[in-house]
Amino acid sequence: MGVPSFYRWLANRYPKTVVNAVETTEEHDGSSPNPNRIEFDNLYLDMNGIIHPCFHPEQDDQVNSPVTxxxxxDNIFEYIDRILNIVRPRKLLYxxxxxxxxxxxxxxxxxxRFRTAKDRQTLEEEEDRLRKQFEIEGKDVFPKVESRVADSNVITPGTEFMYELSKQLQSYIRLRIANHPAWRSLRVILSDASSPGEGEHKIMSFIRRQRTCEGYDPNTRHVLYGLDADLIMLALATHEIHFSILRENVLVEPTAATSTSxxxxxxxxxxxxxxxxxxKITEMPEKFVPDVERLIDDFIFICFFAGNDFLPHMPTLEIHEGAVDLLMHVYTEEFKNLGGYLVDVQRINERKGAYIKLKRVxxxxxxxxxxxxxxxxxRSAIYESRLRRILSDIQADEGHEEEDLFPVMSSTSNQKDFNHDxxxxxxxxxxxEQLKSYTREKSDVFKNGLVTDMVKFGSPGWRKRYYKCKFSVETDEDMEKIRKNLVEKYTQGLCWVLLYYxxxxxxxxxxxxxxxxxxASDxxxxxxxKVIFTKGLPFKPxxxxxxxxxxxSAHALPAQYRLLMTDEESNFDTDTDGKRFIWQGICKLPFIDEDRLLSATKKIEKDLSAEEAKRNMENLDQLFVHSSENLASRILSSFNDMGLIKQGGNSIKIDSDPSGNISGFVQPKLDSVNDLDDVSEADIEERQLWHDMYGYNNSRNYRSHNRSEGSDGNPNAGFRNSSPNVVNIGAGSDWNPRGRGRVHNSPHSGSYNGNPNTGFRNSSPDVVNIGAGSGWNPRGRGEVHRSPHSGSHNGNPNTGFRNSCPNVVNIGGGSGWNPRGRGEVHRSHHGSGGSYHDAARTVDDQPRGQSWCANTYGRGTARGNVSGYYGRGYHTMNRWGGSQSRHDRGDANVGSWRRTN
Incomplete structure (x- = not known):
């Protein structure tokens, strides 16, 4: 549905629905009341409405265009901070x-995307032409800036940009929860591009499922940020009492100058x-009692005819011509003749189409x-009148010399007052400015003399001309055949959109x-x-x-996939018949041959690198909470000493009460460890380990030890280590006196990309210390976000190693830490730590916090006292499981979020 058209129509018809948002420059800490005089509970961000303006801001936005x-x-983080400062949610950020x-x-x-690429190419050619012209005229300009963000088509799931964005957002969320008081009480859910579905529909799916959960508060106040007009329809479809849409003001209104935001x-x-x-129904059927909720459902449905993202609008209806007013008028006038409501969403899950009354429709x-x-x-009269006026203006402009809008200063006047720069x-x-003017004029079909009106709506015979021009049919028989097929597919589409909403x-x-x-008359x-759908599966990214x-835009794909794109030109026609601007036209691209595409890509999937394979995966949503919240304790207490869920199964059910009015499942992935081909038991037995160097009797037979005490090939098995039950995968050779060794460069070394610990001699090179968050890949490894606190710290056993959380001693804590940072570990999940010696103190000797942990390998967990960076810290559990600890009073990424069924 056209964003400007529908929103403009709604704002003009129902002006009291739209109010200015009060935006203060002062950063709030969560304690002061909302200046908008409404306390909101949940804020949902349709992130693509944020990503696009931050990636390629309009020139009028007064924002410098990014080049990296x-x-x-940084633009995205600032944008989110600004929205949070306006809305100030109290419970949830999604x-x-x-x-x-x-x-x-x-x-x-x-x-x-094809149109964007074509427009970008045209603009680049015009810029090159202008630069040459300026050079000839002796006008020096700044050189062209090489930019990584020239192609906005990378804002598509599966690209390197979207993968990196997810990791950066995870790091941003952790830092905000750990350090910003307004975030401390928030539950934050991140559904990134690896989770299938459109952003706004993932949000609505979440809200619908929360409404069905026991304990849900019907007075929850929701705010949804986004720019798409269909967000209004989706918000209506929830039937929530308190729902608001927050969006940027894209309309030119008289009061805009006095707006506070x-x-x-x-x-x-x-x-x-x-x-x-x-x-309000004009003529009520007998014994009919109007149901406002069902009237609103019907309103949403009839607006589908005016166009949406999944069906082309009918030629009959244009929103800017009053299409929605007409639909509402016909509905209220004909309601009695229709026989009742058009849809019944209470029966939405019944297979035989009982949710829609097709005879009434x-x-x-x-x-x-x-x-x-x-x-x-x-329409025809307005079109011809507008065309005559524009042609008259063009002829008037040609009658006199055009003023030079961009004068060049003469060398004898003011130029001396300006330096060369x-x-x-x-x-x-x-x-x-000339590029902007060129773009505007290029898109105007009228001014460029490209006007076409092949169908000539309003003149006799328009129906036959339409089918001949658009569907290439000549005979009445062929036209009827196409009409029936169009109606069949369009009816399927109406049902599909209704179910989707x-x-x-x-x-x-x-x-x-x-x-x-x-x-409409067809x-x-x-x-x-008869409408029946087969569910199927989503595409891979x-x-x-x-x-x-x-x-x-093939550069956004792995090399193997680029080879499948053979036609570099990819020219296509744009149908602007009856349109004023090119962007209103229809790109006549061939539709995707799904079977051919998937059969070709299936053959090359096996050649993807580990990093590329992660970009092509489907993942769950992620949930982040502060460690002081009840929800964090609830989740972490569900793990036993072996890091497994106490009640069995692979998910933890979350109820509304302890979670702050959200329900669902946290689903850790405990089977994500694969053996490495290049690290064997023999490799470990042949090397002297640090335990032997310090007088321990290495009498254990690694080939026959009890599996309950450690995993095969674990160099730490049976020894007094701060993380005794964590498998040091990939670790093996040349263990030095400080308990660190080199990591074998296995074929899976790509799994370590982005990990600050990679390549350092660390006793647990594959353990993701707290702050880790980009998600464990199929080989069971994750990446560590570089936090501002990375680096060495006095008294930290890990000093000198690049760890995102340097003040936490790996995973778990224990008593009697010796100068090398090793000590005994309490085997109970609820054990308490003992005293720290000098090697485990912070620089400023700040209070030490407590930290809980679990790990994705399904082996033991520990709890103890660890030194905290200024007394703060947070827990984190990556997307598929595993919990690592960081400084007391921080945030926790407590697992993958699965919606309730």
Missing amino acids: YDEVF MAIDGVAPRAKMNQQRSR KAKFLHVWILREYLKLDL EKFILAVGAYEDRIFKK MQIYENTKMLK FSDVPSWTWYYPYHYGPF FKGLSSN FDQLMAVLPPT
Whole structure:
């Protein structure tokens, strides 16, 4: 659905729904009341609405365009901080990034990305031309800046950018929870691009499931940030009492100059009251009692006819021409003749289509079709009037010499007042202005003399001309055949969108197979269609990249996949028939041959590197909480001494009460350790270990030891170590007196990419110390985020090693730490630590906190006192499990979040 059109229509028709957001410059600590006079509980971020403006900000945003990924990430973090400062949620922050989309959405994604690539190429060619022209005229400009963010198509699941963004967001969340008081009470859920589904629909799925859980508070106040107009419909579909949409103000309004913020709240509860009045039935059926909730459901459904992201809008209806007003008018006037409501979402899960009354829908849309002739005649008159006015303006401009909008200062006047750098700056600014003007004029079909109106709506014979131009049919028989097929597929699409908005993805593989929709008057026989969907599976990230990216964006794919993109030109037509601007046209791209695509990519998946394989995986959402919260204790207490869930199974159920009104499952992955081919028991037996060097009797037979005391090949098995039950995978040779050794460069060494501990002689090289968060890969390893506290610290047994949490002694703590940082470990999960000696103190001798831990290997856990960085710390459990500790009073990534069923 067109974002500007629908939002503009709604804001104009229901002005009281939109209010300015009060935005203060002072950073809040969570204790002061919200200046917007509403205390919000949950904030949901449709992250793609944040990522795009931070990646390629508009020139009017007064934001410098980034040239590196790090600059983009900084922009995103600042943007999130700003939104948090406006909304100030008290309970939950949910960040949702678009994952792999359903097949029905990929057609639109493919069209947008191909058009973006084509526009970028045209703009680059024009910039090169202007630069040469400026050079000839002697105008020096700043050189072209090489940028990693030139191609916004990398904002697609599976790319290196999206993978790195996920890791950076995890690090950002940890730092905020650990250090910012306003974040301390928040539960933060991150659903990144590796979790399938569109961001806004992942959010709605979460809300729907929370509503069904025992203990859910119906007075929860929700705020959803995003720019898409369909967020309004999705918010209405939740039937939540307190729901608001926060978005940037994209409208030019008279009051904008006095607005305290560019951000606007659209209060959905006020919109509900407006709709209750506007959807008042003109003539009530006998014994009929209106149900406001069902009227709103019908309103959402009839708006599908005006267009959405999955179906092309019908030629009959344009939002800016009053399409929604017409749909509402027909609905209220014809309600009695229809026989009742159009949809029944209470029966949404029934297989035989009981959720939609197709006979009533057919009556309704045919009643809309009765207005088609009048609509087309009015549209044609407006179109011709607008065209005459623009042509008249063009002729008037040609009658006199155009003023030079960008004068060059003469050498005899003011140029001497400016130094050379200032002159270059002015010339560069001039170049950018001319590029912007070129882009604007290039997109105007009228001014470029590219006007086409092949169908000529409003003139006799428009229906036949439409089918001939758009579907290449000549005979009435062929036209009828196409019409029936269009109606069948469009009816399927209506049902698909309805299910998607109110329940879940009905089919990952279904899509509408045409570029154009039928007329409203074409829906004869709609009710005879039978609609059944096959669920299917989502594409893998790299498969979707292959499906939606143009060849000019092939750099975002692994090398093997790039070879499959053979046509570097990829030219396509854009149908602007009857349109004013090129961006309103339809990209006539061929649809994806799914079977051919998947069979080709399946053959090359095996050649992916470990890092690329991680980018192509499907993962769960991640949950972060502060260690002082009850939820953290609830989760960690569910593990036994061996790091396994006490009640068995592979997930921990979370109820509403201790979790702050969220319910679901935390699902650790305990089977993620694979053997390494290059580290064998013989390798370990042949090397003198540090335990032997310090007088321990190495009499254990590693080939026959009791598995309950350690894993085969564990050099720490049976010894008094701060992390005795953690398998030091990949560790082996040349253990030195301080208990550190070199790590074998195994074929799986790619698993360590990004880990600050990689390559250092550490006794637990594969243990992800707290602060780790990018997720364990298939080989059971993870990456460590570089926190601001990385580096050495006095008294830390790990001093001198690059660890993201240098003041925590690996995993677990114990009593009687000797100068080398080793000591006894309490085998009980709830054991208490003893005293620390000099080797475990912080620089400032700050209070020592407590830290709990579990590990993904399913082996023992420990609890003890560890030195804390300024008395702070947090727990973290990576996406598939494992908990590492960091300084007392910090945050915890306590596992992968699985929605309740």
